[in-house]
Amino acid sequence: MNTKSERRQKIRYRIRKKVSGTAAKPRLSVFRSNTDIYVQVIDDENGKTLVSASSRDKDISAQKGTKSEKSKLVGQAVARKAKELGISQVIFDRGGNLYHGRVKSVADGAREGGLQF
Secondary structure, three states, X not given: OOOHHHHHHHHHHHHHHHOOOOOOOOEEEEEXXXXXXXXXXXXXXOOXXXXXXXXXXXXXXXXXXXXXXXXXXXXXXXXXXXXXXXXXXXXXXXXXXXXXXXXXXXXXXXXXXXXXX
């Protein structure tokens, strides 16, 4: 039987076969650790990270609240930074995690911030 991490890695590869970011429509990649959540907006054609945000940023880590609430703030922060660069459309990459809980909170926060996916 596969371990949880091996299974997630297979799911990630399957997602990445289909999902690729361009300069016009970059990929919003979510990485979830046990304590924190990290989000990047990536242009895969040039291999560049355009925008990033995480729950370890000073303004977010200072906030009180659950991990899901902080995840929503991370989504809003990355959306705000992307808007400043003129990015309004992204492709969501859940990184092999299920689309609920913290990953869903990031997506909701990014949508509230004005990103479309």
